[in-house]
Amino acid sequence: MITVTDRRVAVWQKKINVNVKVAGSGPPVVFLHGAGGLEWTEFLDTLATRHTVYAPVHPGTTAGDPDAIANLDNLWDLVLYYYEVLDALGLRSVPIIGHSFGGMVAAELAASNPERVSKLAMICPIGLWRDDTPIPNWMIVTPASDIVKLLLYEPDGPIAKQMFGESNTETVIKTVWSMACTGKFVWPIPDKGLKKRIHRIQAPTLLLWGKQDKLVSPVYAQEFASRISGAKIEFIDKAGHLPFVEHPARVAGLVEDFLLA
Amino acid sequence: MYISTFHLMPHRELPDDFEKRYQSVWVTPPFHELADAKRVGQYYNWTLDELIAAAKAGSDGVCTNEHHQNAYGFMPSPNMMGSVLARATQGLNCAIVQMGATLPATQPPIRIAEEYAMLDSISGGRLVAGMPLGTSQDLNLCYGISPIEQRERYREAHDLIIKAWTSREIFAWNGKYTQLPMVNLWPRPIQQPHPPIWVPGAGSTSTFAYAAERDHCYCFLSYFGFKSASYSVREKYWKVVEEKGRNQNPYRLGFLQLVGVSETDAQAEKDYAKHVEYFYHKMLHLPAEWLGVPGYQDYQSMANSFRNPMIANAFMSLKEKRYKDFLNDGYVACGSPATVRDQLKDLSESLRVGNLMVLLQIGSMPHELALKNIELFFREVAPALRPIWDDEWENHWWPAGLRRKVHRGATA
Numbered sequence: 001m002i003t004v005t006d007r008r009v010a011v012w013q014k015k016i017n018v019n020v021k022v023a024g025s026g027p028p029v030v031f032l033h034g035a036g037g038l039e040w041t042e043f044l045d046t047l048a049t050r051h052t053v054y055a056p057v058h059p060g061t062t063a064g065d066p067d068a069i070a071n072l073d074n075l076w077d078l079v080l081y082y083y084e085v086l087d088a089l090g091l092r093s094v095p096i097i098g099h100s101f102g103g104m105v106a107a108e109l110a111a112s113n114p115e116r117v118s119k120l121a122m123i124c125p126i127g128l129w130r131d132d133t134p135i136p137n138w139m140i141v142t143p144a145s146d147i148v149k150l151l152l153y154e155p156d157g158p159i160a161k162q163m164f165g166e167s168n169t170e171t172v173i174k175t176v177w178s179m180a181c182t183g184k185f186v187w188p189i190p191d192k193g194l195k196k197r198i199h200r201i202q203a204p205t206l207l208l209w210g211k212q213d214k215l216v217s218p219v220y221a222q223e224f225a226s227r228i229s230g231a232k233i234e235f236i237d238k239a240g241h242l243p244f245v246e247h248p249a250r251v252a253g254l255v256e257d258f259l260l261a
Numbered sequence: 262m263y264i265s266t267f268h269l270m271p272h273r274e275l276p277d278d279f280e281k282r283y284q285s286v287w288v289t290p291p292f293h294e295l296a297d298a299k300r301v302g303q304y305y306n307w308t309l310d311e312l313i314a315a316a317k318a319g320s321d322g323v324c325t326n327e328h329h330q331n332a333y334g335f336m337p338s339p340n341m342m343g344s345v346l347a348r349a350t351q352g353l354n355c356a357i358v359q360m361g362a363t364l365p366a367t368q369p370p371i372r373i374a375e376e377y378a379m380l381d382s383i384s385g386g387r388l389v390a391g392m393p394l395g396t397s398q399d400l401n402l403c404y405g406i407s408p409i410e411q412r413e414r415y416r417e418a419h420d421l422i423i424k425a426w427t428s429r430e431i432f433a434w435n436g437k438y439t440q441l442p443m444v445n446l447w448p449r450p451i452q453q454p455h456p457p458i459w460v461p462g463a464g465s466t467s468t469f470a471y472a473a474e475r476d477h478c479y480c481f482l483s484y485f486g487f488k489s490a491s492y493s494v495r496e497k498y499w500k501v502v503e504e505k506g507r508n509q510n511p512y513r514l515g516f517l518q519l520v521g522v523s524e525t526d527a528q529a530e531k532d533y534a535k536h537v538e539y540f541y542h543k544m545l546h547l548p549a550e551w552l553g554v555p556g557y558q559d560y561q562s563m564a565n566s567f568r569n570p571m572i573a574n575a576f577m578s579l580k581e582k583r584y585k586d587f588l589n590d591g592y593v594a595c596g597s598p599a600t601v602r603d604q605l606k607d608l609s610e611s612l613r614v615g616n617l618m619v620l621l622q623i624g625s626m627p628h629e630l631a632l633k634n635i636e637l638f639f640r641e642v643a644p645a646l647r648p649i650w651d652d653e654w655e656n657h658w659w660p661a662g663l664r665r666k667v668h669r670g671a672t673a
Contacts, residue, residue, distance in 0.1 A: 066560035069409065073437065139555050140402060142284075142548035173564045180409050180556030180563075187407040187556075 002048045004040055009056070011084040015071045018085065019062040021055040024048025029095045029259060030086070031055040032102030035138060037178035043244040046252035047097075051259065056085050058101075060181035061174070069181045075192050078185055079108050086116060095119035095203075095259055099244065100126055100216065101182045107194055107201065107224075114202035121206045121255055124216045124241050128198075128223045129191035135216050137188065139179050150215040153240040163245070198227045205231040206258045208251060210239030232258075262609055262649040263656055265322030265358050266315035266635065267517055267618040269334030270308040270342070272296060273625045275543050280580070285547040287331040287398045295332060307628045309342065313349045314632055315621065318639035321663070322356035322389060324618055326461075327363045328396070329403040333544045338362075340376045347384035354663050357384045358618075360461055360480070361391025365411050366404050369439045370418035371446065374425040378450045386451035387660050391480070392419055393461045394468070397557040398547065409556030414438050416471075426455040457658040459515060459616075464493045464572070465562050466501065473505040473513075478616060478658035480515030484545065485575050487518065487608040488591035494612045512615030512656040518608060520619045521595035522637040529595045532630060533623065534584035537593050540624030541579045549573055593623075598641035605642065609649050615656060617646070 004023040011018065021040060029051045031044060038057045047053050059081065060069025072078050082105065086094065096117050098106030103125025110117035126135060141147045148164045149155045186192060205228045209221040218235060225231040234254050236243040244251040275295065276282070283290055312323040323346050325339040336342050339359055347357045357380055362373045381388040394415045400406040406414065417436045424432065425446045434441040450456050458477040462468035472479035479498065483490050494514065502513060519540070521533035558566065566573065587593045594604040608614060621638055622631035647665075655667050 070413075139408075140551060142550045144550050169567050173567050176555045176563060176567070177560055180560075183554075183556055184407055184409045188401070188405040 002045045004048075008062075009085060009088040011088050012071055012081050016059050016068045016081065017062065017065060018059060018068070019057050020085070020089065021053075021057075023053050024051055026051045027259075028052045028054060028089075028091055029097060030091065032096065032098040032105050033058065034100030034102055035179050035182040036175050037061055039245075041245055042248040043252050046248060047255065050256065054089055054091070058178060058181055061178045066177060066181075069184060072184075075108065075185050078105065079112050082109055083113065083116060092116070093118045095121070097121040097123065097255060098125060099123040100241065101186065101190075103127070104186070104190065104194060107198060110203050110205075111194070111197040111200040114200060117201075117203045119206075119259060120201065120203040121208065121258055122224065123208045123244055123251070124210060124213050125207075125220075125224065126186065126190040126216055127192070127194040128220055129189060130219065130223065133217045133219050135190060136214075138215060139183050139187070151241045153210065153212045153238050153246055159242075159246060195227070198224070201228045204258075204261075206255070207231055207233045208243060208254060209233065209235050210241055210243040210246070211235045211237045212239060213241045213243075215241040262614070262646050262651075263321040263512070263616050263659060264643050264646060265324050265356065265616070265618045266312060266320040267324040267326075267360070267620045268308050268312050268622055269326070269328075269544075269620070270304060270336045271334050271540075271544055271622075271624055272301075272332035273304060273627065274300070275332060275539075275625070279543050280546040283546075285551070286333050286544060287328075287547045288402045288551065289330075290332050301335075305342075307631075308336075308622070309345050309349070311622050311628070311631050311635060312342075312346055315635045315639065316346070316350045316353050316355040318635055319643060320355060320635075320639060321659075322358040323350070324358040324360045324391075326360040326391070326393065327366070327399070329366075329399045331398075340373075340380060343380050344383065347380050347387070350384070350387075356387050356389050356660055356663055358389040358459070359391045360459065360618075361393055363393050363395035363400065364418040364422075365406050365414035366395055366400055367418070369441060370421050371425050371439075371441065371444060373418070374422040374446055375448070377422075377456065378426065378446065378448045381450040381452055381456055382448050386662050388450065388452065388456040389459055389658070389660065390456040391459045391461055392422075392477075396552070397554045398551045401554045401557060402551060407556070408554045410438075411557060412467075412559065419475075423455060423458075426450055452660060457660065459658060461515075464490065465558065466497055467559060467562060469498050469501040470505065473502045473507050476507065478513055478515055480517070480616065480618070481612075482517045484519070484541070484592065485572070486587075486591035486593065487516065487612055489575065490516070491611055499613060509613070510615070510654050510657065511609075511613045511650050512654060512658050514612065514614050515616035515618060516608065516612055516614040517618040517620060518605065519593040519595075519623055520601060520605070520621055520634070520638060520642075521593065521623065522598055522601050522634055522642055523595075524597065526596040526600055529597065529600075530584060532633075533593075533595050533626070536624045536626040536630075537584050537587055537595065541582065541587060541592070544624055545576070545579055549576055552576070598637065601638070601642050602645050605646055606649070609646065615650050615654065616658065
């Protein structure tokens with residue numbers, strides 16, 4: 001049984017007191033969540049059996065401190081802020097796994113200071129843009145409940161029911177604010193210049209992509225891989241934008257192998 | 262009471278099944294399927310003619326506002342309309358009420374300071390400077406402004422505009438969203454230190470506080486009528502005004518009301534029912550999600566509106582309502598002159614409204630009918646409403662040259 005603890009880390013002139021979920025033992029790995037916020041799932045539990053998993057929440061989404069987001073103006077601030085979070089956790093050079101928005105942040109960290117990111121695993125990251133394959137804007141999906149069709153291979157399946165079945169007001173509030181705080185760095189088009197910086201990534205890189213991802217099309221896997229030397233792609237069949245939720249054992253296995261290699 | 266005529270410049274001829282065939286009146290309606298550029302030119306001219314007719318009929322002000330990519334009201338530049346109105350109303354005691362140019366949509370924001378100063382100059386000091394935040398669908402969806410930054414952009418633009426109007430010295434502006442090395446505004450407004458400022462809003466407490474702190478007039482733009490606004494205005498707005506140490510001058514509050522006047526109540530129903538229904542069924546046909554993209558409201562306001570979805574529920578149930586419901590629920594004030602007078606007196610007293618704005622061209626209402634409504638309203642209704650508040654309060658949020666004398670001790 002994995003115990004997940006909450007740790008508060010004060011950074012950015014102590015103006016941001018961010019919550020970091022920590023679990024497991026072994027070599028460290030950082031997980032950066034997507035636009036919808038952090039959910040501790042089976043995937044992270046599995047990783048925590050052989051690693052110490054650090055999962056900071058995006059600034060502004062720590063309970064009780066929604067205005068923390070006002071201290072970071074742009075992507076440059078966010079990247080520097082994350083170096084401070086890594087410093088505060090005592091992580092000099094660490095593997096980072098990022099999903100979607102978190103994947104973009106992980107790529108920016110690895111590109112801006114290759115020494116800080118020892119391995120980079122991105123799960124359906126955003127950050128690049130093709131006019132022929134635009135990424136639907138997840139913040140304005142209407143009706144809002146249709147988001148499940150963009151996220152999951154089986155929008156009517158058991159995972160959908162578990163994640164989106166009951167509409168709980170407090171969960172909605174949490175998700176909306178997480179989208180607001182992450183949206184600050186990518187609105188209205190999630191292309192903020194990574195293409196100019198991505199070539200600087202030196203970390204061994206693994207890209208994991210749901211073969212049926214309807215939010216960020218799998219064509220973007222090649223867009224990322226072609227710009228990062230030696231990057232490997234693993235497509236997950238019967239998975240949408242949340243492959244680590246849809247197939248936790250398979251994705252955790254691939255990530256484990258990558259981290260241990 | 263001061264009464265201004267508001268116009269949205271709507272598409273008046275959408276197909277009957279518009280709301281079934283199309284996703285939204287805002288952001289996504291296809292222009293070439295739904296409109297014709299020459300016909301749209303006619304709408305703009307009708308709009309201007311109706312506002313000028315209102316000014317000639319005795320309207321204290323004429324109001325235009327800014328919206329984008331929609332058939333609901335498409336004046337992307339209210340200042341272009343205001344400019345025509347300023348010129349065409351020369352010699353009339355009519356304020357040019359810009360409700361107005363959306364602050365976070367204009368970069369650099371001194372453009373608004375310049376254009377408003379031009380309007381104040383052209384009109385001979387008759388400008389009311391509206392400073393809207395802008396809707397989520399306009400600013401976030403159409404103009405790409407990051408929702409979570411919108412209010413901060415607004416506040417910075419507000420401060421810059423006022424400094425640009427009032428500073429005698431050239432200054433450098435080192436803002437987060439705008440940096441300017443040498444601000445030295447030409448022209449300057451006639452009204453000194455600056456034209457009166459109105460802050461339009463939809464009832465959020467943070468905007469109440471913002472307007473009260475800065476001593477601006479807050480204008481409640483609600484389509485759900487004065488009955489639904491009553492709690493928010495009485496229990497929140499006027500309390501916030503008091504907490505901020507301001508007096509209870511009713512001219513601190515503006516309120517927008519849809520109005521239809523006819524010879525009798527029955528005739529009003531014949532004249533206006535279908536246009537009122539067109540307005541609520543088609544003009545407000547847009548996904549509720551687009552009214553507030555994540556970040557558009559601050560955390561607390563957003564959490565409140567999910568926990569107590571009063572406005573969202575009212576919005577979602579519009580299409581179930583018919584004319585009689587809109588009338589009974591006070592969304593619209595329609596009827597004979599006596600009926601409308603009573604409703605608007607009730608409105609002004611229950612909300613403590615000094616600056617009333619009336620929407621007299623509603624949705625599909627054709628030009629001739631709009632002119633009839635305007636004529637009847639200002640001849641039969643407005644004269645009875647004007648004296649309200651005049652015995653006690655001066656409208657400090659009105660161009661000084663157009664203010665009426667306060668008759669202390671006179672009865673309202």
